[in-house]
Amino acid sequence: MEATLDRTLRQTWAFMFRGYHLTRRYISWVIVFNFYALTGSAAVALIGVAAHDHQLTLTLVVGALLWNFLSILYNEIAMSVAYERWEGTLEYTFMAPVPRLVHLAGVSLFALCNSILNTATVLLGLMLFTDITLAGANLGGVVAVLLASSLAFVGLGVMAAALPVLSPERGAEATHIFQGSLLLVSGVYYPVEVLPAWLRPISALSPATYTLAACRRLFGVGDPATTPQRLAGAPLASVLPELGILIVMGAALLPMGLWVFGRVERWAKQTGRLKRTG
């Protein structure tokens, strides 16, 4: 039992180890991506500053931060198979005696660490461009909501990771289409009410919609008591409905993602698609 646990922990660590060293070796690209994320977020936040509207600035800053976090988490997991194929290591990873659950858990854990670091960098950068403060925000509540939404996003990411197995080139493209759709319908920079009526029901299916709605309240966005000096973050109890929905979504999407990935892997082994090259 202890030996199995040791083995599982080492196998999970393998993906963290790999991710850390690849990040180190591709550090110039990591800096470029972080710079791009920061400038993109700052450009959006400055729209609020230009309008001299603190509430708008806060809305945009929270949207930019959360979208950074969720999109990196999703993207790292969704592209994990495509990355392995580009590196040429896909076959060796899939023939190693590592359970798929452990494999995907390791990939997800590294993606989570990567998202946290990237988001922290963007937050620090945004503080240079705007006068936002975190004083008064319910940061504990934000962490709780992000943890709950991470489960749902990991589930979506695992499901999307199966797409490059199905079709090496089109699959990678499809993961980005899906990511773009989430950005559009989840109310990242605007309320979902401004979406066309036919698109609004779809926003209810995106976990990001609930994450953003809950986190904005926990940061005090929309609360008249919020001032540039101090945010009026809502208590966690006020976002329990969103938290509940996110937990249910995570509980459904995570096993569904694993099931889809398992089915696709089986299909790929039957058709000969599980190979280095497309």
Add this chain to the structure above:
Amino acid sequence: MTCPAIQVRDLRKRFHKRRRGSKTTASAEWALGGVSFDVAPGETYGLLGPNGSGKSTLIRILSTLLFADGGDVRVLGHRLPEEQTRVRQLIGRVSVDAAFYKKLSARENLLYTALLYGLKPSVAEPRAMDVLERLGMEERTFTIPLEEMSRGMQQKISIARALMINPPVLLLDEPTTGLDPRSRREVQTFLEDLRRRDGTTILLTTHDMAEAERLCARIGFLAHGRLVAEGTAEVLKRQADAATLDDAFIKLTGARVSDVDTPTTSAKES
């Protein structure tokens, strides 16, 4: 009676090709059309065949990366694909192209594999270093990124990776293709030593007849997905009434010399 290390019975595999505007249809030809052979524990068995003969397909089925359409495949008594998790712990594989994270060093790549197999780095690392030293690599090269290494060096690290997990069965898919004569000889000497010293069972696919003759106790000729002849190099030469194994191969498989001498990556998958 000793159980074969690798047992293949009536193995069949056919790939389905999608054609524009039509439903998925089965390929007309079998990549493997009923292949049967055994490899005894500690034996080095060579599988020779022209491009597209089914060698790589067979190796990928044994590597648990591909499901067969029919037949029975067992590795050390464990049936595939039912016991694929167990089989994965028993096999090491070296393929024609060294598949690594090219930006990472040899040491980082090897430690990653050790962790992936659930091994303690403190146990696996000395084993890998020992293999690399036996293959004539200097310790200073262990920290160099793979992308800065020659193909021969990369292939030696690929062998160290496969052996680090101490597998009783080694699958070698053209391990010396593209290596310079000196590196090729070092790898061949190492494989001879490995079989002698550790009793590792080796399934080797190669285009190099001299290599097959030197390393393999028995050789199977694969053509159009079928095993057309099997035996020691001497038996095969006698069977074909040929002076060399090259001649025997061409006579028994009907392959042209150009099919054998110019392996390409794109032609590997059959």
